Amino acid sequence: MKITFKHLSLENFCGLKKFETDFYDRTMIKGQNKVGKSTIRNAIYWLLTDKLSDGGAIDGIRPRDEEGNDIHQIDVIGCLTIDVDGKEIRVKKTYSENWVKNKTTQNQEFKGNETTYEINEIPKRKKDFEDYLNQYIDLNNLSFCMNPLVFLRMNSKERRNTLFSLVDNADTDVIASDERFAELESDLQDGTIDELIIRSKATIKRCNERIAILPDLMTAEESHIIELSDDEVKALRKELEEEEAKITKLDTVADTANELSRRIADAKSKLTKLDTDYRIAQQKAEANANLEKGNLINAIAMGNGTIKNYEQNISNAKKRLEDISTLIKDYARSIKELEAETFDDSDMRCPVCGSKYTQAKVDGLRKTWEESQTKKIANLKHLADDSELRYHEIEDDIAKWTAEITEKQAEITGYENQLKVIETMPAPVEKPDTTEKDKLTADIAKWESELEALSLSSGTDRQMILDHIKDINIKLNALVTNDAFRAKSEEYRQELLKLSQQVADEERKLDLMQLYQRTKIGAITDAINEYFHVIKWRFFKPQINGSYAEVCEPLVGGVSLDGLLNRGDSILAMADLCMAFQRKAGVSVPLLLDDTESVDEDRLPTADNQLLFFRRTDDKGLIIEPLT
Numbered sequence: 001m002k003i004t005f006k007h008l009s010l011e012n013f014c015g016l017k018k019f020e021t022d023f024y025d026r027t028m029i030k031g032q033n034k035v036g037k038s039t040i041r042n043a044i045y046w047l048l049t050d051k052l053s054d055g056g057a058i059d060g061i062r063p064r065d066e067e068g069n070d071i072h073q074i075d076v077i078g079c080l081t082i083d084v085d086g087k088e089i090r091v092k093k094t095y096s097e098n099w100v101k102n103k104t105t106q107n108q109e110f111k112g113n114e115t116t117y118e119i120n121e122i123p124k125r126k127k128d129f130e131d132y133l134n135q136y137i138d139l140n141n142l143s144f145c146m147n148p149l150v151f152l153r154m155n156s157k158e159r160r161n162t163l164f165s166l167v168d169n170a171d172t173d174v175i176a177s178d179e180r181f182a183e184l185e186s187d188l189q190d191g192t193i194d195e196l197i198i199r200s201k202a203t204i205k206r207c208n209e210r211i212a213i214l215p216d217l218m219t220a221e222e223s224h225i226i227e228l229s230d231d232e233v234k235a236l237r238k239e240l241e242e243e244e245a246k247i248t249k250l251d252t253v254a255d256t257a258n259e260l261s262r263r264i265a266d267a268k269s270k271l272t273k274l275d276t277d278y279r280i281a282q283q284k285a286e287a288n289a290n291l292e293k294g295n296l297i298n299a300i301a302m303g304n305g306t307i308k309n310y311e312q313n314i315s316n317a318k319k320r321l322e323d324i325s326t327l328i329k330d331y332a333r334s335i336k337e338l339e340a341e342t343f344d345d346s347d348m349r350c351p352v353c354g355s356k357y358t359q360a361k362v363d364g365l366r367k368t369w370e371e372s373q374t375k376k377i378a379n380l381k382h383l384a385d386d387s388e389l390r391y392h393e394i395e396d397d398i399a400k401w402t403a404e405i406t407e408k409q410a411e412i413t414g415y416e417n418q419l420k421v422i423e424t425m426p427a428p429v430e431k432p433d434t435t436e437k438d439k440l441t442a443d444i445a446k447w448e449s450e451l452e453a454l455s456l457s458s459g460t461d462r463q464m465i466l467d468h469i470k471d472i473n474i475k476l477n478a479l480v481t482n483d484a485f486r487a488k489s490e491e492y493r494q495e496l497l498k499l500s501q502q503v504a505d506e507e508r509k510l511d512l513m514q515l516y517q518r519t520k521i522g523a524i525t526d527a528i529n530e531y532f533h534v535i536k537w538r539f540f541k542p543q544i545n546g547s548y549a550e551v552c553e554p555l556v557g558g559v560s561l562d563g564l565l566n567r568g569d570s571i572l573a574m575a576d577l578c579m580a581f582q583r584k585a586g587v588s589v590p591l592l593l594d595d596t597e598s599v600d601e602d603r604l605p606t607a608d609n610q611l612l613f614f615r616r617t618d619d620k621g622l623i624i625e626p627l628t
Contacts, residue, residue, distance in 0.1 A: 012077065055143065091133070094118075137585065166531055225478070236472050243465050263443070554577075571599050582609070
C-alpha cells in the first residue's frame with residue numbers, strides 16, 4: 001500500500017493565517033527560521049495523529065498577538081489530501097474553543113478546547129475517524145514510518161524495545177536450532193535466559209561458599225575423636241575408683257574443718273561488729289558536723305555560681321543592646337533612603353518587543369511601585385519599633401540582675417560566718433569495753449590452730465583430684481561420642497561431594513545457557529537487520545566476564561549514527577530507519593527529513609516513497625517547490 005500527500009490547507013494554525021500548498025514526489029520546503037517549516041510538519045502530524053511532530057500535546061497551535069498571547073474566539077482548521085493507492089482521502093480537523101455563558105454573571109467562561117473530525121467532508125467521531133485511517137496504516141506506528149527523529153529522540157532502552165517489536169524472538173525457534181538446548185526449555189518457562197544465567201551464577205557462588213568451609217567443619221568434628229584400647233579403658237576405670245575414694249576421705253575431714261571455719265567466722269564477725277559499732281558512732285558524730293559544713297559550702301558555691309551567671313547575663317545583654325542600637329540606626333537609614341527614591345518613567349518600554357508603554361500601563365506600574373515602597377517603609381518602621389521595645393526590655397533585665405547580685409552576696413556572707421563556727425566544734429566519741437574483744441581473739445587463735453592441723457593431715461588438693469576425675473570421665477565418655485563425631489564428619493563429606501557435583505553440573509549448564517544466549521542474540525540481530533539496508537544494529541556487546549551488556553547502536557559502515565557520520569550518510573541512515581518500519585508494516589508513506597541544509601541537493605536520498613525535505617536557507621519567505 002502506497003500513501004502520498006497531495007495538498008495541505010491551513011487556517012489560523014500557529015503563524016499561518018491562510019495557507020495552501022501542493023506536495024510532490026520530492027518536495028523541498030525551505031526558508032529562514034520561523035517562516036513556517038516546522039509549522040507544516042506539525043500540521044501534518046496533528047491532522048494524522050492528534051499530536052505534534054515531537055510527540056507532544058497539541059497545545060500552542062493557536063495564533064498569537066504581538067505580546068505573545070493566544071488569540072481567542074477563532075477556529076484552527078487544517079485539511080490534508082491523501083492519496084492511498086489511487087484513492088483520494090481528505091482529512092480535516094477543526095480545533096475550537098468552548099465558551100459557555102455563566103448564568104449568574106452572564107459572562108462567557110472558557111471551558112476548554114474541542115476538536116471536530118471529517119473524512120471527505122463527512123463528520124466523524126474521533127474513534128470512527130481513527131478507525132477509518134487505521135484500515136490503511138496503524139496510526140500508532142505512523143510517526144516511526146514518517147519521521148526518524150521520533151525514534152532517535154528515544155533512550156537506548158526505548159529504542160531496543162521498539163526494534164525488538166519488529167521481530168518474533170520466541171525462545172522456541174532458538175531451542176529448535178540446537179538439540180542441546182532442549183534441556184533449557186522447561187527453565188525458560190520460569191524466566192528469561194538473562195534471569196536464568198543470573199540464578200545459575202548465584203547458585204554456583206552459594207555452593208562454592210559452602211564448599212570452602214566444609215573441610216574445616218570435618219576437621220573440627222574429627223578433632224574430638226579419642227581412640228582407646230581395652231587395656232587403656234580398664235586402667236582408666238581403676239584410676240577413677242582410686243580418685244573417688246580420695247574424695248570420700250577428704251569429705252570427712254572437710255566436715256570437721258567446716259565446723260571450725262564456721263566458729264572462726266562467727267567470732268570474727270562479732271569482733272568486726274564491735275569495731276564497726278565504735279567506728280559508726282565516731283563517724284556519725286563526724287558526719288553530722290561534716291553534713292552541715294558541706295551544706296554551707298554548697299550553698300556558698302551555688303551562690304557564687306548564681307552571681308557568675310547573672311554577671312554573664314549582664315555582659316551578654318550589653319552586647320545585645322549594642323547590636324540592637326546598630327540595627328535601629330540601619331532601619332532609620334533604610335527608611336530615609338526609600339522615602340528619597342522616585343519612580344523613573346522617562347523611558348518605559350516592553351522588554352520583549354521594545355515598544356513604548358501606554359500612559360495607562362505606565363500609571364499602573366507607578367501605582368504598583370508606590371504600593372511596594374509604602375509596604376517596605378511600613379515594614380521597616382514596624383521592625384524599628386520592635387527593636388526599641390526589645391532595647392528597653394533588656395535594660396530592665398540588667399537592672400533586675402544587678403539587684404539580685406547584691407542580695408545573693410549578702411546571703412553568702414551569712415553562710416561563711418556559720419561555717420567558721422562549725423569548724424571550731426570537736427566530735428566527742430566514748431571508747432568501748434575491751435573484755436569481750438579479748439576473749440573472742442583468744443578463741444579465734446585456738447580454732448585456727450586446730451584447722452591448720454587438719455589441713456596438714458589431709459595433704460591433698462581436692463580440686464586437683466576433681467579435675468583428674470573429670471579428665472578420666474571425658475576419655476571414657478568418648479567411647480560413646482566418637483560415633484557421633486564420625487557420623488557428623490561423614491555427613492559433611494557427603495555434602496561436600498554433593499555440592500561439588502552440583503557446581504560441576506551448574507557450570508556445564510551455565511556454559512550451555514551462555515551459548516544459548518549468544519545464539520539468540522545473533523538470531524534477533526540478524527532478523528532486525530533484514531529490515532534495514534543502510535543501518536546495521538548492534539544490540540549486545542561482549543564483556544570481559546563472558547556475559548553480554550545490552551546496547552542499542554546504529555552503525556553505518558561501522559560508524560555509529562549517533563557519532564561521527566557525515567551529514568549525507570546521516571540523512572540516508574535516517575531515511576533507512578523510517579523505511580524499515582514501513583517494510584515491516586507493508587506500507588509506503590511519505591518521509592519527512594529535517595535539517596537537510598548541510599547536504600547538497602544532488603546527495604539527498606531517493607526512494608519510491610514520497611520525500612519531504614525541510615531545509616533552512618536565507619530565503620526570507622517560505623518556499624515549497626518540487627525537487628527534480
